[in-house]
Amino acid sequence: MRRLSPVCAILLIAACKGAEKAADTTAVAPDTAPRLVVSVPGFKVPESVRYDEEQDVFFVSNIDGNPSMKDGNGFISRVRADGTVDSLMFIAGGRDGVILNAPKGVAIVGDTLWVSDIDAARAFNRRTGEPIATVEMKRMGATFLNDVAIGPDGSVYITDTGIRFDAKGGMTHPGRDRVYRIMGRTAKVVVEGDSLGGPNGIAWDATKNRFVIAPFNSQWLFSWQTDAVQPAALATGPGGYDGLEVLADGRILVSSWADSSIHEFKGDSRRVVISGKPAPADFGIDTKRNRIAIPLFNDGTVEIWQLVR
Secondary structure (H helix, E strand, O other), X not given: OOEOOOOOHHHHHHHHOOOOOOXXXXXXXXXHOXXXXXXXXXXXXXXXXXXXXXXXXXXXXXXXXXXXXXXOOOEEEEEEOOOOEEXXXXXXXXXXXXXXXXXXXXXXXXXXXXXXXXXXXXXXXXXXOOEEEXXXXXXXXXXXXXXXXXXXXXXXXXEEOOOEEOOOOOEEOOOOOEEEEEEOOEEEXXXXXXXXXXXXXXXXXXXXXXXXXXXXXXXXXXXXXXOOOOOEEEEEOOOOEEEEEEOOOOOEEEEEOOOOEEEEXXXXXXXXXXXXXXXXXXXXXXOOXXXXXXXXXXXXXXXXXXXXX
16 A cells, blocks of 8 residues: 555646636634634544534534444434534444444435445435435445535535545555545446545535535645536645535635634635634534534534634
């Protein structure tokens, strides 16, 4: 196995051709600075948070161990909007016929909660937690399924970062950088290549009819049209990206492990909105209250912040 390395410079240069202007960094004005609402402890390697507007709850995926290990002990928590834990193990591996090893990205379409789990995508009833389906993707070469997003037609899109962790936490890159699409119960590869830079976060941008992809191994955010062979460079920042959300007005929020911050991209500008948060993973947005719920991967905590605008 080969060691994970940064994206090759020549590939990065090629990916950046035709890119929008690199974002300029600005500071957060005091009157637009977010404030911490509540810090919720007690999770076990929280990786992703997804807000369910109808039920007014957050779902939190818990890896509970090695992100690549099929140990059967992963679980999904259900947390009320005020931060009260409604059910720590709302969906739990090894209980009621549930298989969950190291759940990461979470997305909702209809009454279905889709969860990525190493090399499979699992579907659950978002109200009862009952398992609905599993789409096995190991035979397709899936290695590290990561974030999940829903396309405009209801299809499920999942990034594959291509990495693997051994028993001692050592990371290699034996897989391929990919994005899969699941329609019905069938998965297929829709884009792949080193130019994806270790794709992590993904979100649909309804304002521009495109996906935005946040790679872990590149300083560039990418845009991707579903009929395009490869993504296009969109804006640059610190890199080490994880969580990604596109707000209703087109602003892009992304978390960065490189500088422990949440960044906002808007046109040609970029600003840090929340800083000093080591290992900020795949956050969720409370669309009713304009709040962001950030899972701190290494701290076992989810922090809920009030956004001013």
